[in-house]
Amino acid sequence: MIKTPLRILLVEDNEADVLITRRNLQKLIENPTIEVVEDLSSCKQKLINFIPDLVISDYNLPTCTGLEVMQLVQARSPGLPFIFLTGTVHDEELAANTILAGASGFILKKHMSQLEEKLKPLLNKVVFMMSEKQDVRERLRQNKIAINQIYDYLDNLKADNKEQKENINKIKGTIRDINLWKNGDDSEA
Template sequence: MIEIPLRILLVEDNEADVLITRRTIQKLVRNPHIEVVEDLGSCRDMLINFIPDVVISDYNLPTCTGFDILHLVREKDPELPVIFLTGTIHDEELAENTVLAGASGYILKKYMNNLEEKLKPLLNQVVFRMSEKKEIRERLRQNKININQINDYLDNLKDDNRDQKENISKIKKNIRDYNRDKDEDDRKT
């Protein structure tokens, strides 16, 4: 079982397929967060507001095609994995074109009774890619920490310079006051 609670966007208009896919995902992933949409507009909103780890999409939807979904996903996040779960792809050429266009994989709906077996390796790839990104995110986080520390150091230098300038100004003022007092004393004598 995948222990990372994946955020999955399911683009599907058939309620029976939604139920089967949900149950299968819940067998494969501990505590998945699954959002379901049926059209391109809702998919766009979820890509902006939900930020999924993977998109699983039917290929033939009432208002758009799988290529439309894939194009939208690539526009929003070129690295986001897209898996097609479809009954439309009957010939190998269309399946190859789907993968060549950037899909991470596809599963024919005629294999819904083996969906767990077919979906598991694809979700494992998603998790593997996430772990690679986790290292990159950790390096970015560490770089941000370093940059923040450098900025803090520079701010302290500025403060030190400001303090030094203030001290120099005070010293100059004291010297002027001393000279003025000395001049007054000299005039009195």
């Protein structure tokens, strides 16, 4: 059993699959925190305020595709592990393409009875990549939440004129530069 507490964002619209996935994750992880959403807007809000360690997403959702979810995740949190868990993709080429597009893993729902076995190596990889101590990870998470909320606020701010728009972009640039300097890269922006 994985002792490291993991924060998991599950993007899934089928309640039965949510229950099965949640149960299997709880078998593998001692105290997981699992948030469930089923659309891009809710996913974006969780990326801003929840800051998951891992995203698991269905491929076909009512209002979007799993690829759109993955693109959103990659744009908001580059390098965040992303696993597809889907029943509608039977094409091996498409599965390979999702991995090439940046997914960390791909599990077909027809293997739900073996989900625990299939998820275990992927989760172990996530934990291995999270080598920072818990308190450092939590401080980074809180800083990232604050930065994401500032970006979200600035994105939603209605700029009435060109000067205001330029000032907003300068503020964003300054925040990005400070974040790059503090972290040595842009993976936390």
